[in-house]
Amino acid sequence: MQENANLTVLVVDPNPGMRASLQNMLNQAGIGKVETAVNASTAIKQLGKRSYDVILCEYDLGGPGGDGQDGQQLLEDLRHHRLITASTIFIMLTSEGVYGKVVSAAELTPTDYVLKPFTVDMLSGRIKRALERRTALLPVWQLAAQGKPVEAIRACGTATLANPRYALDFLRLKAELHVSVGEHAEAGALYRDVLAERPLGWAGLGLARTMVAQGQFDEARETLELLVQGNPRLMGAYDLLARCHEQLGASSEAQKILEEAVSISPHMVRRLRKLGEVALENGDAEAAEKSFKQVVSKARYSDFRNPEDHVNLVKALVTRGDVQGASGVIRDLERSLRGSSNADACKAYSSALLHEKMGNVSAAVAELQMAVSATRASSGLSSNLKIGLAQACLEHQMDEQASSVMMTVMADASSPVTVDQAMGVFVRAGRSDLADGMGQQLRAQAQILLGVAGEKRNMGDVRGAVQTLLEALHMAPGNQQVMVAVAGGILRQVNELGWDHALGEVAAEQVERLRAMDANHPRLAALVEEFQLAKRKYGIAS
Structure with missing residues (x-):
């Protein structure tokens, strides 16, 4: 022992x-x-x-x-x-x-x-x-943790020969590694091989995920419906099936699937939260209230508590006209989550929604101003919350505040919101002038970030330079100067620090977009050659 x-x-x-x-x-x-x-x-x-x-x-x-x-x-x-x-x-x-x-x-x-x-x-x-x-x-896990997925995939093959009793484990791990580097077709083929031998739930779910990643939502939906029939307690399949219905424009079906999943497994906070969000989008305030009440209750003693859950619960209660209930939720938010800028922003935004419902316009405006100020100092607030806050500001002619909030969204390179989506918030509100002004701000910010990236590169901070370039790309995705800088910066990083598949995909995308926009661009041929040399260097391509 x-x-x-x-x-x-x-x-x-x-x-x-x-x-x-x-x-x-x-x-x-x-x-x-x-x-x-x-x-x-x-x-x-x-x-x-x-x-x-x-x-x-x-x-x-x-x-x-x-x-x-x-x-x-x-x-x-x-x-x-x-x-x-x-x-x-x-x-x-x-x-x-x-x-x-x-x-x-x-x-x-x-x-x-x-x-x-x-x-x-x-x-x-x-x-x-x-x-x-x-x-x-x-050994395979260690290679993956070191950022060497290609080597880890190769290691799965040799490790299987040395340890045949774990062949299925290595096959599953190999498929997951292919997914991690964006090779969804290769992963899908492995999952199909497993399913041809045994109808394992994880393999069916893995196959459906590869379909979703490739935009094959109809095929994924059909696969998942069969999977749920055969594995009625495979909860991840319900979550992915709901996502497919959302992508296919059937949000009411997504809500039904999530409700079924919650009835089977009622304690998972992330699923309850998603159900509440979908119900709100569908205008089902009663279902949204039920879900978010459970989220707030179950997350009360969790280290992963999110003050945005209180905001969503307030939205549902306000929509249903329950002013007293909304007031209680805001008091709970203030009492139990005080002390952070995120909580301050959520409390002020929730209070604005309540005052708006009660007809207290001046009080609503004052709370929105406080919410915007707190948002500027916050970190980690979702893009959805910020967009909702910006829309509320626009409804009260708070143009500067609305633009300020949307700029915090676009300054976050990890945000899923694109420039076009951000502009759409202003266009739908009938404020194309604000959309144009924000576009000018974003282009100016991108130029500043290019200069910052250059300074970081000159100081030897290659990774920092690339992260700054990605921020610039998020702000100005169609700017050819930015696209060239991003592709070139990534290639410098991989040549100096090793291959990074996710960044490699970004570089490849920028090269192809540049080719589509200007096939005669003076930097295009050199970037293509640099990219091919980098891939050959790391055994990615012959």
């Missing part, structure tokens, strides 16, 4: 007797570094401070001291927020009576399941088996 001496283990269980029993079992197995958590929230806090080799988690976390989440939802939160790595061993502890329900629902599967009751030898054997699997997959 000497090999277990350095293992670190986190036990997550609401039952104090079970925690003590598990600690005793682990000690008997030679594992002395054991810590415990009584519920999902405590586990998340501990994992935010340090990592563990092994997590033993009770599926039913709703017992004494529990917080409503189950072990599967905790696992999904940990993966979603990257609090555990691929090499973390996560073992679910559950009774035989609920095992079938658990395993069928698990898109993000634990490393293993252990059915209760179990002995020291059984638990020790499962941990040993998980460690052997981790040792086999670790």
